[in-house]
Amino acid sequence: MKEDINSLNGKLSFFENLLYKMGYKSTGQRTEILKEFLLSDTHLSVEQLYEKLRPKDMGLATIYRNIKLFTDVGILKEINIDGNNYYEIICPDEDLLHIHFKCKNCGYIMDIDEDPLIHLITQLNKIIENDYDVQLSSTEIVYYGLCKNCKKNI
Amino acid sequence: MKEDINSLNGKLSFFENLLYKMGYKSTGQRTEILKEFLLSDTHLSVEQLYEKLRPKDMGLATIYRNIKLFTDVGILKEINIDGNNYYEIICPDEDLLHIHFKCKNCGYIMDIDEDPLIHLITQLNKIIENDYDVQLSSTEIVYYGLCKNCKKNI
């Protein structure tokens, strides 16, 4: 059975291999944390991870340490929404654009991922690179507003 | 001598009047904090404010309390760049779009404020409002990359 790079196990071995190449050991805890990100496929807080992994006897410090390691190595990306940190897995074939929406009323946070936007943002980035003489590598956008439900009920 | 709304004193009285109308007292400390923002005209961290205002015997708690008050009232806006909080004054005639750039190499943070961008971002926002059925009220964008100098020297 050949492993697709896009399957859970394929992605998992990709990241573990990356860690190995950078001189880090592969441990059960690291695998568990990566699995959580791959299975949930959205941004997670340290608290959310701890809730899921504490039953497996993982310590909070281990979660913090590995999240920091993964972030340094480029496996995870830290995002901050309204003062709280969340982490997202960065899949290698995906671009470096992250858009989130937070409802100011109910607090719901949504990932926004749409192709038409990418074109516009690329235009935007070119303007900035030219006018400010910088080289952009990643973009974080957070929108604040009202979600579908709150829009109607306020 | 008539006070222009755009002069330092004009803006200062605008904000103090706003606070007054919302039932808050005008104090020397609040004026000092507002002045710092109006004079520097860029994002400031609590630490930076404290450095400037400690010599005037202002307590750190006062800075935190007033920054929170100003943020609640809509005078200041909190932005988070790479895990650190900064605050910016929101002038009433300005729109609700904030763009920052941080150099991944030297850490330099720059405010980006350009008209051509606003047009593109407005397009972007309309797409999101339609496709996700939300109502947007403000936008935070942070770009990461290399600044003019680091671009050359890396």
Added chain:
DNA sequence: CTTGATGCAAAGGATTTGCACAAAT
């Protein structure tokens, strides 16, 4: 005067670190 604001120090929450033990190479 009355109420709200300040400074200080103590408390809180999130994250990091020191250390002894356990797991991976």
Added chain:
DNA sequence: ATTTGTGCAAATCCTTTGCATCAAG
């Protein structure tokens, strides 16, 4: 066997709060 990783608890950093005092309306 050696090195790195883990769990626990203590330490640290940033921010908030309680309380006595002070200043504004």
